[in-house]
Amino acid sequence: MDERLIRNAKAALTQILELREGENFLVVTDDATLLVGEAFRAAAESLGARPSWYVLRESERPLDDIPEDLMMLVPDVDVAVTCFEGRVTETPFRIDLLRAIAKVSRRIGHAPGITASMLLEGPMDVDYEAMAVAAHDLMRRFQGATRVTLTAPGGTNLVLGIADRPFATDTMITDGGWGNLPCGEIWCAPVEDSVEGVLVCDGSIGDLGAVPSPVTMTVSKGRVTAIQCADAPYREQVIAALSEDDAAKVVGELGIGLNPGARVTGNLLEDEKAYRTVHVAFGNNQDMGGGRNASRTHRDFLVLRPTMEVGFADGHVERLLVGGEVVPRPVTRDAAAPHCFHNVLVAVDYSEASVEALRCADAIARRDDATLTVCHVLVRPPTVSPLFPHYVSMPDQDWTRQQEVDAAERLDDLVREHTPRAADAYTVLVPWGEPASTLVELGEQRGADLIVLANRGTSALSRWMLGSVASSVAANARCPVLLVR
Numbered sequence: 001m002d003e004r005l006i007r008n009a010k011a012a013l014t015q016i017l018e019l020r021e022g023e024n025f026l027v028v029t030d031d032a033t034l035l036v037g038e039a040f041r042a043a044a045e046s047l048g049a050r051p052s053w054y055v056l057r058e059s060e061r062p063l064d065d066i067p068e069d070l071m072m073l074v075p076d077v078d079v080a081v082t083c084f085e086g087r088v089t090e091t092p093f094r095i096d097l098l099r100a101i102a103k104v105s106r107r108i109g110h111a112p113g114i115t116a117s118m119l120l121e122g123p124m125d126v127d128y129e130a131m132a133v134a135a136h137d138l139m140r141r142f143q144g145a146t147r148v149t150l151t152a153p154g155g156t157n158l159v160l161g162i163a164d165r166p167f168a169t170d171t172m173i174t175d176g177g178w179g180n181l182p183c184g185e186i187w188c189a190p191v192e193d194s195v196e197g198v199l200v201c202d203g204s205i206g207d208l209g210a211v212p213s214p215v216t217m218t219v220s221k222g223r224v225t226a227i228q229c230a231d232a233p234y235r236e237q238v239i240a241a242l243s244e245d246d247a248a249k250v251v252g253e254l255g256i257g258l259n260p261g262a263r264v265t266g267n268l269l270e271d272e273k274a275y276r277t278v279h280v281a282f283g284n285n286q287d288m289g290g291g292r293n294a295s296r297t298h299r300d301f302l303v304l305r306p307t308m309e310v311g312f313a314d315g316h317v318e319r320l321l322v323g324g325e326v327v328p329r330p331v332t333r334d335a336a337a338p339h340c341f342h343n344v345l346v347a348v349d350y351s352e353a354s355v356e357a358l359r360c361a362d363a364i365a366r367r368d369d370a371t372l373t374v375c376h377v378l379v380r381p382p383t384v385s386p387l388f389p390h391y392v393s394m395p396d397q398d399w400t401r402q403q404e405v406d407a408a409e410r411l412d413d414l415v416r417e418h419t420p421r422a423a424d425a426y427t428v429l430v431p432w433g434e435p436a437s438t439l440v441e442l443g444e445q446r447g448a449d450l451i452v453l454a455n456r457g458t459s460a461l462s463r464w465m466l467g468s469v470a471s472s473v474a475a476n477a478r479c480p481v482l483l484v485r
Contacts, residue, residue: 021048086113108178123182161194184259184273189291203302210266247295253281276324328447353454436472
């Protein structure tokens, strides 16, 4: 067995589940995830715990009820990990198993659909402490929140009531609790009849995998009333999944992914933890604070690059997510103190005017001891040929990455040539997108309190930073904008 499997399993058992010497530890696994189960059992043994082992029998699946010989192991459990395939038809079994173990155990790691790849790298090879700090900080920022407006480039526009519905996290599982492995999210149970609008799932769906075409759901009074998808067979699968019982269409969860190592692969166990994603679930939420949905099922729908605007009981509104990025806390200013900036963002298109903007931004940042972020927006070439519009070209990933590397190196050269900054005294970003909207979004994501850019240019490349872009940024940015001639 690869030692990294045992190492990362051990890290999860110690840092997330806090498995202690002498505790009784149960692993429930199956043939598909046997390697993962064996890694957790070996890790538990190395920690001095007393592991027991149960392999679900393939001949009895799909399971409707908990096997009797598995139930016999449950009463003695202190800590458990359930790692087996996540099958569509077994959601009720998984809920029943969690409830049975939770009655007696102290902590549970639930991992339906976990793979050896997840354990080897990515979502389970991360800094758990840093992730837990980020999760708890974001949960504190939701205190006093009454509603969330969720939007995304895919078309989502959904309002969810969350008054008196506390957030929880799986980045630290305490006695009496459970969470997923891999971990890395915060979640709450929205007020069931409060949700209104449109949810467009453009990521993946629990048990059903990556969506072949975006799934659009109309939600009224917390219940899905219409489902649309260009892929007709997949639409029928979604309809069937949300028809398990009468409450399966009722909203159950709002979750935010915070794991920087998680990838969007089509496996929702990992996908819903991925940074820059949000998921909305329909179905059971009785184990969440205030949750009242008693459905026999629970299914998540992933949304990519979400923006989240939060309204609070005192009337103020705050954007906590923009394009999936957590917006830094706003800086508190002393009204009596001289005005100074803390986070300066400068856009460069390599023209002479943008180089002057770089010098100006650097001078302001050094004067105020502010952070400096230098960016260049990359614009993708058209994917449809004007001569042959029926041919659509897919972006070349190697070419895309090379463009990013070349742009970053060129920005580094400009900073070294035109400012006195050391290599670790600034940040370089080269996002893809439409320049004006990308700069506005990037300013929010970075918590910029000043954006600096040129309002004219002389080179061919500088056409992207001409007056129309500068005017759009100045009109739409949520912080001061300095235009440099």
